[in-house]
Amino acid sequence: MIVARAEPGGDPREPVLEAAFVCVARFGFAKTTMEDVAREAGLSRATVYRVFPGGRDELFSAMVAWEMARFFVRMAIAVRDAADFPAVVEGALVFAHREIREHAALQKVLATEPERLLRFMRLEQDRILDAVVAYLRPMLGAEAAGGRVVPGLDLDEATRYVATMGLSLMATPGRFDLEDPAVVRTLVRREILGGILAEPALDLG
Numbered sequence: 001m002i003v004a005r006a007e008p009g010g011d012p013r014e015p016v017l018e019a020a021f022v023c024v025a026r027f028g029f030a031k032t033t034m035e036d037v038a039r040e041a042g043l044s045r046a047t048v049y050r051v052f053p054g055g056r057d058e059l060f061s062a063m064v065a066w067e068m069a070r071f072f073v074r075m076a077i078a079v080r081d082a083a084d085f086p087a088v089v090e091g092a093l094v095f096a097h098r099e100i101r102e103h104a105a106l107q108k109v110l111a112t113e114p115e116r117l118l119r120f121m122r123l124e125q126d127r128i129l130d131a132v133v134a135y136l137r138p139m140l141g142a143e144a145a146g147g148r149v150v151p152g153l154d155l156d157e158a159t160r161y162v163a164t165m166g167l168s169l170m171a172t173p174g175r176f177d178l179e180d181p182a183v184v185r186t187l188v189r190r191e192i193l194g195g196i197l198a199e200p201a202l203d204l205g
Contacts, residue, residue, distance in 0.1 A: 013062065015041045016051050020063040025105030029060060029116045064120040068128060071099065076135065085143045086197065088136070089166060089188045090181075096170035097178035132163040143197060150198050158196045165192050 019041035023032040034056060038045045052059040079091035100106060109117045137159045143149050149158075169176065169187075177183045189197075 013051050014066075016043070016048055016059065017063050017066045019043075020059050021067060021105065024060070024063065025108065028109060029113050032056070032060075034059070061120050061123055064117070065124050065127075068121070068124055071096075072128070072131065074099065085136075085139050086185075086188055086193055088139060089162065089192060090184050092166060093169060093178055093184055093188065094181070097173065100170065129160075129163055129167060132167065133159050136163055140196075148197055150196060153196060162192060162196065 016037060019037045020032070022040050023036045026032075027036065034048055035045055037059065038048045041048065048059075049055070052062065075092055075095050078095040079088045082088040082091050106117075133156075137155065140149070140155055140159050140162070144153070144155055149155070169178070176187050
């Protein structure tokens, strides 16, 4: 994956986060030192410690959060032209499956240090869920305004359910082949949105 360098005047942490990402992709968490990150960023070790005084754990936690945020920004861009709410969910699952499969750094760390990565990801899971819910809620509200939601549905609860299911499937699709558009369409419209959207929104034709 190509890592774009931070723009001047942006977050002062970003060059360090980018450098940490490159180093972890190259060496893994266990073998990446603060000196490695400083060298990659073109900064002194003291400067890196000023930005992340908690050392490697603070830096790695922030780097994982940073890359997760970038992942969801890319996802939002990928689905922004989707025709309706089901298409947004379908597109998000397809995008996530492809992105995770092709993310070289992620696949390397998952193969060598999965527990360490998952520990950092768990620190972000509630914040990510809340962000996804906030992103999806207006879209489901628009479906409700158009009369395409099951009457009496609690939209906040329904949105959280969709977000939780989507995030779970992105991480572990299980028996579902997310490379098959027909499978994804059926999964979304029958199993995720089946009790949320009314016909004809769930037309599988």
